[in-house]
Amino acid sequence: MANERDVIIACDFKSADETIKFLDRITRVRNEVVSCDDIGFGAGRPYVKIGMELFYAEGPDMIRQLKARGHKVFLDLKLHDIPNTVKKSMQVIGGYGVDMVNVHASGGVEMMKAAKEGLLLGAARFADKPKLIAVTQLTSTDEETLHNQLLIDRPMDEVVKKYALNAREAGLDGVVCSAFEAAEIHEACGADFITVTPGIRFAENNRDDQKRVMTPAQAKLAGSDYIVVGRPITAADRPIDAYTRCKEEFL
Numbered sequence: 185m186a187n188e189r190d191v192i193i194a195c196d197f198k199s200a201d202e203t204i205k206f207l208d209r210i211t212r213v214r215n216e217v218v219s220c221d222d223i224g225f226g227a228g229r230p231y232v233k234i235g236m237e238l239f240y241a242e243g244p245d246m247i248r249q250l251k252a253r254g255h256k257v258f259l260d261l262k263l264h265d266i267p268n269t270v271k272k273s274m275q276v277i278g279g280y281g282v283d284m285v286n287v288h289a290s291g292g293v294e295m296m297k298a299a300k301e302g303l304l305l306g307a308a309r310f311a312d313k314p315k316l317i318a319v320t321q322l323t324s325t326d327e328e329t330l331h332n333q334l335l336i337d338r339p340m341d342e343v344v345k346k347y348a349l350n351a352r353e354a355g356l357d358g359v360v361c362s363a364f365e366a367a368e369i370h371e372a373c374g375a376d377f378i379t380v381t382p383g384i385r386f387a388e389n390n391r392d393d394q395k396r397v398m399t400p401a402q403a404k405l406a407g408s409d410y411i412v413v414g415r416p417i418t419a420a421d422r423p424i425d426a427y428t429r430c431k432e433e434f435l
Contacts, residue, residue, distance in 0.1 A: 187378050187409040191400070191430045192231045192258055194382070194414030200242045200249060207232070207253070210424055230427065231256040231283075233412055247280045256283040258380075258412075262319050264288035267295045271302035274316075278306020282314050284380075286360055289318035289347035296354030315378065318351040319360045320344040323383035323397070341365060348373050363403040363411070370407050382412040386429070400433035408434075 193210075197203045210230055232255050238246060239261065250257050259282045263270050270287065277285055287299045300316050307314055321330070321344055330336050336343055341364075348359045348369045358378030361369060366379040383397040403411050413430050420426035 187376060189404075189409050189435060190231050191427070191434055192233050192380070192410055192412045193417055193427065194233045194235065194260075194412050195238060196235055196414055196418065197238055198241060199238070200246050203238060203246070204249065206418060206423065207255070210427055229254045231258065231410075233258040233260050233414075235260045236262075244280055247282060251281050258282070258284040258286075260286060262286055262288050263299060264291045265295070267291075267298035270295050271298035274299045274302035275306035278303045278308075278314065281307075281310060283312070284315040284317060286317045286319055289320050289351050289359065293350050293354045296351055296356055300355050315357040317358045317360055317378065317380055318347065318354075318356050320347040320351075320365070321361075323362050341368060345369065345372050348377070352377055358409070363398040363406040363408045366403070366407040366409075378409040379407065380410040380412060381406075381408040382414075384411045384413045384416070384430075386416050386426075400430050404434050 195203050195206065197206065207230070232250060234246060234250070234257060239259065247257055247259065259277060259280070263273055264287060265273075270291065274285070285303065287296055289296065296318060303314060303316050321340065327340050330340055330343065344361055344365045345368055348361070349372060351359050352373045358380060359369060360380045360382065362383055363381040366381060369379055370377065381398075381403055384400055384403055385397045387399050398406060400411055400413070411430070411434055417423050417426040417430065
């Protein structure tokens with residue numbers, strides 16, 4: 185069975201006010217706020233990612249605001265600590281009502297198992313349980329960094345595949361990975377093991393600090409289940425057009 189697929193907007197803003205103003209632009213047509221259905225976006229408001237900067241600035245209230253507005257939320261905090269600390273932290277996060285959250289796969293199988301246990305405990309009151317995924321390698325990491333700075337002597341694709349297998353063993357729902365690894369991860373871990381891929385740019389965009397990037401259309405062909413898109417949408421002159429383009433190319 186094919187996984188749900190969607191475009192997740194990376195809301196890498198400094199404040200709640202800036203975030204809400206941007207999201208109002210996404211749902212504003214001719215100065216009237218309308219439902220996303222009315223402008224062809226499908227059911228519900230855009231799926232959004234909240235990262236460290238915004239969460240540390242605004243805290244859980246940012247999540248509550250977004251959920252109250254009808255957004256799905258991917259909380260991108262990349263937890264990585266001893267298993268007991270991660271379990272307790274995930275239990276708190278589970279209570280926020282987020283739809284997806286992540287850890288670093290480099291924390292190991294036991295840490296990831298503890299994260300899953302804590303998350304489900306915290307989310308026990310919700311009918312829809314949040315997805316837990318693991319970061320394999322950051323899209324800013326290339327082979328040179330992997331070998332010369334992290335002292336990992338295996339090829340990138342082999343490292344990512346092993347980390348994904350560890351995440352599946354721990355009971356996680358999927359991984360964050362480059363679109364370049366999506367097909368191989370599905371082959372190794374199963375079609376229902378989701379791949380969430382950042383590093384998405386339009387063909388005319390520069391790469392910023394990302395080193396392994398694809399366009400939305402390329403990510404679709406590569407087998408990504410979710411794409412995370414930041415600056416190509418948030419820094420666009422007309423974010424609504426950029427978001428629509430992403431949806432058209434990927435879905």
